[in-house]
Amino acid sequence: xxxxxxxxxxxxxxxxxxxxxxxxxxxxxxxxxxIRTISDLVKNYVTGLLNGESFxxxxxxxxxxxxxxxxxxxxxxxxxxxxLAGFLSVLIGMLISAWYSKSKREWVKDMIGFLGTIPxxxxxxxxxxxxxxxxxSTGLRLARVASRSVDENAYLLPLITLTxxxxxxxxxxxxxxxxxxxxEDYILTAKAKGLKKRVIYINHVVRNILPFLKxxxxxxxxxxxxxLFIVEYLFNIRGLTAMLFGGTMYQYNLIVNTLxxxxxxxxxxxxxxxxxxxxxxxxxxxx
Amino acid sequence: xxxxxxxLGIISTSFxxxxxxxxxxxxxxxxxxxxxxxxYYNGPDDFGIHASPYPPSKEHLLGTDQWGxxxxxxxxxxxxxxxxxGIGVALIRIIIGGSLGIWFGLxxxxxxxxxxxxxxxxxxxxxxxxxxxxIRITINSPLFVIELxxxxxxxxxxVGFPGVYAAVFSKTVELKKExxxxxxxALGAGKLRILWKHIFPHxxxxxxxxxxxxxxxxxxxxxxxxxxxLFLGGTILRLGGPPVYISISRDWAGxxxxxxxxxxxxQWILYSPLLAFVLLLFSFYMLSRGIELKQKATLQKxxxx
Numbered sequence: 001x002x003x004x005x006x007x008x009x010x011x012x013x014x015x016x017x018x019x020x021x022x023x024x025x026x027x028x029x030x031x032x033x034x035i036r037t038i039s040d041l042v043k044n045y046v047t048g049l050l051n052g053e054s055f056x057x058x059x060x061x062x063x064x065x066x067x068x069x070x071x072x073x074x075x076x077x078x079x080x081x082x083x084l085a086g087f088l089s090v091l092i093g094m095l096i097s098a099w100y101s102k103s104k105r106e107w108v109k110d111m112i113g114f115l116g117t118i119p120x121x122x123x124x125x126x127x128x129x130x131x132x133x134x135x136x137s138t139g140l141r142l143a144r145v146a147s148r149s150v151d152e153n154a155y156l157l158p159l160i161t162l163t164x165x166x167x168x169x170x171x172x173x174x175x176x177x178x179x180x181x182x183x184e185d186y187i188l189t190a191k192a193k194g195l196k197k198r199v200i201y202i203n204h205v206v207r208n209i210l211p212f213l214k215x216x217x218x219x220x221x222x223x224x225x226x227x228l229f230i231v232e233y234l235f236n237i238r239g240l241t242a243m244l245f246g247g248t249m250y251q252y253n254l255i256v257n258t259l260x261x262x263x264x265x266x267x268x269x270x271x272x273x274x275x276x277x278x279x280x281x282x283x284x285x286x287x
Numbered sequence: 288x289x290x291x292x293x294x295l296g297i298i299s300t301s302f303x304x305x306x307x308x309x310x311x312x313x314x315x316x317x318x319x320x321x322x323x324x325x326x327y328y329n330g331p332d333d334f335g336i337h338a339s340p341y342p343p344s345k346e347h348l349l350g351t352d353q354w355g356x357x358x359x360x361x362x363x364x365x366x367x368x369x370x371x372x373g374i375g376v377a378l379i380r381i382i383i384g385g386s387l388g389i390w391f392g393l394x395x396x397x398x399x400x401x402x403x404x405x406x407x408x409x410x411x412x413x414x415x416x417x418x419x420x421x422i423r424i425t426i427n428s429p430l431f432v433i434e435l436x437x438x439x440x441x442x443x444x445x446v447g448f449p450g451v452y453a454a455v456f457s458k459t460v461e462l463k464k465e466x467x468x469x470x471x472x473a474l475g476a477g478k479l480r481i482l483w484k485h486i487f488p489h490x491x492x493x494x495x496x497x498x499x500x501x502x503x504x505x506x507x508x509x510x511x512x513x514x515x516x517l518f519l520g521g522t523i524l525r526l527g528g529p530p531v532y533i534s535i536s537r538d539w540a541g542x543x544x545x546x547x548x549x550x551x552x553x554q555w556i557l558y559s560p561l562l563a564f565v566l567l568l569f570s571f572y573m574l575s576r577g578i579e580l581k582q583k584a585t586l587q588k589x590x591x592x
Contacts (some may be wrong), residue, residue: 010408017419018412024423026430102590110292110576114374117505117572120564125543125561128550145550182590190592222409228515229412234547242417259411262478266410 010263014175015042018255023233041252050254057254058176067257071243077153078232078239082224082269085162087276089220090213092163093170094280097209101178102170116168120161120230128234146236153238158231165227166220170213177212181205207285214277221270225262240265293577299570309371310363315348317538318364320349322355340553349559352546353450358559365537368519369509372436372538376443377501383444384451385494391452392459393478413446415513426516432520432536439519443508451497458493462486489533492582496517499575503568504542509566513544 011176016038023037048054055067104110128145135141144154181187182205190200232239311318324338339355341347349358369403453510463486470480504575509519513534516522518538534541542560549557 013408014411020419021423026424026428029428031424035340106580113576114569114572117568118392119510119568121510121543122565124567125547125550125557129554129557132550132554141473150451184591188591218409220413225410226412226414226511229415230511233462233514265409 012144013262014259016257018252018259021250022252025068027148032142032264043272045253045256055257057251057257058249063234066256071240071261073255074238074240074243075265077237078228078241079268081158081162081231081237082228082265083272085159085166086224086269086273087161088159088219089167089170089224090166090273090276093174093204094209094213096167097171097178098173099204101175101182106165112168112171115164120165120227121234123161123164124231124234126156127160146234147238154235158235158237161231162224162227165225169220170216173216174209174213177209178205181208184208202284207281210277210281210285211250214274217270217273221266221273224269225266290577290581292573293581296570296572296577299566300574303366303370303567303570307367308362311367314357314360314363316357316360317561320357320360320361322351322357324355340556341551343555350555352556353388353553356555361537361542362559362563365534365539365542366563368436368538369540369564372440372443372509372519373502373506373567376440376447376505377498379440380446380448380451380492380501380505381498384448385455385490385497387448388452388455389459389482389490391463392456393463393482393486395456395460400546414508414515416446417442417512417560418515418517421512421517426522426532428521428525430521432560435521436519436536443505447501447504447508451501454497455490455494459486462489465592492578496575496578496582499571501573503575506564506568509538510540510543513538513540514547516544517569518544539567 004117012094019038020033022041023034025032025034045054057070058064100109100112131142131145133233137150143156144152147153161227162195187200187204188203228239229241231237231242240258240261243261244255305497322339324336326334326336328334339351340353341351341355343350347357347359349362351357352361368465417439421439424430424438425435430438467483468481471485476484482578513519514531518522518532518536518541519532519538520541522541523535524535525531525533532545534545543557544565546556546560
């Protein structure tokens with residue numbers, strides 16, 4: 001019941017959000033929002049679902065394409081980046097947080113933390129400037145600064161950006177959890193029994209961190225989705241988000257469909273990482 | 288050990304605030320001054336034209352942009368928008384989210400499970416929501432700069448305060464379980480007294496730390512919108528040829544957004560606002576680290592291994 005309600009809420013939200021740019025008018029410095037336009041747009045979209053018109057989009061003048069046919073390439077490009085970055089950041093986060101929680105070196109924490117506060121777009125621009133600088137001074141082509149075409153996607157820099165930011169978030173939150181777990185009584189008991197540090201980590205610490213990772217996953221993915229927009233835009237990657245900003249004309253169908261595709265993308269990445277966590281549980285938390 | 292991070296944060300933040308308030312007084316040029324393009328002739332072998340963008344020099348400490356505007360001047364004039372909107376939006380988020388969170392945390396039940404809707408909404412980032420709301424308003428807007436900034440700030444508060452609310456709510460619910468709260472209740476204290484005498488003093492430090500972190504989040508949001516050409520205070524779009532987006536208020540995130548394509552040539556144009564923005568984030572980050580460490584020293588638990 002609750003599930004159904006929230007799905008209906010999300011659909012309504014997407015319909016509304018996509019309609020707002022078309023229904024806002026500014027006349028004589030007065031902002032007005034036309035409810036009528038919104039309801040018309042939604043009505044058109046819903047009737048278009050039946051005859052298939054909602055699944056087309058236009059490019060230029062009178063060139064109509066099928067959305068469902070074209071979207072898969074965009075979708076899988078985004079999915080590829082997100083999955084790779086997601087897996088990497090979860091693994092890096094798990095590994096480093098164990099060390100980070102115990103470390104007394106506050107300056108390393110300063111560095112990692114500051115890296116975490118740097119927004120994605122600044123990181124992207126610095127990476128691009130860095131690559132250009134290295135190329136200009138040594139002639140070495142380290143990585144692609146942007147994608148030139150669909151076949152020549154930039155991979156290294158986008159993946160660095162997409163991995164680093166959620167990984168740092170994970171390191172910071174998971175290390176706090178690790179710290180809490182390490183001060184629990186069962187760790188003291190295990191220590192008193194004479195278990196080795198490594199054994200305590202593998203058998204007691206990691207398995208008690210995993211639930212927190214699961215709970216934090218939505219937050220991590222929200223960060224990654226927001227990064228995806230910036231990364232695809234600045235590196236000129238033809239992913240899903242390019243559909244939102246690419247066209248010169250604002251098409252309601254296109255925007256609504258793409259937003260739904262984004263939700264779908266989110267769910268796919270979410271469940272893939274959940275599978276990874278399940279795998280980790282099999283290894284570390286089996287009884 | 289002195290908490291040097293806190294002091295560094297306080298000093299650099301005050302420096303930034305000083306620039307935000309008094310920056311225009313120190314600006315070497317007028318806001319609209321454009322360095323003219325011209326030619327020089329020193330002899331038959333030494334002549335040519337000089338045209339913007341001018342690299343950093345004695346006349347233009349940080350150089351000029353592609354139209355000849357002095358970058359240092361623009362930065363000094365634009366600082367107030369970035370800094371004060373960042374602080375103001377974060378403050379209002381904390382005040383609204385914090386007071387609602389404490390109030391409902393005290394009267395509310397155990398934290399209910401966060402619904403799926405919240406999780407699914409994560410697939411649509413906050414800046415995208417603001418993007419759709421503002422895209423028709425910000426670009427070539429007939430509204431005044433200050434009206435537009437108020438509207439943008441209002442939206443940034445609306446998308447941000449639920450997060451603060453949720454965090455404060457769960458903290459309050461945790462605190463409510465403490466024995467001293469039960470004891471005060473047993474002695475007959477009212478809700479307001481518990482709130483003011485017991486919950487709030489405990490949360491004060493957390494709220495302060497959250498405030499500084501919110502400032503960083505708001506600045507990030509402003510920057511992300513700037514990347515998509517929605518600048519604080521409005522965007523001028525010039526068509527005819529490749530589209531050119533110009534920030535009206537010259538706020539720092541807007542300058543980064545409008546010059547972001549200068550990564551191959553004339554990089555000094557991009558470096559200055561970028562470094563200014565990073566400095567801004569750095570000072571608030573140091574402040575938040577300082578506060579965090581100060582709190583950690585008072586409420587520390589020790590690990591067993």
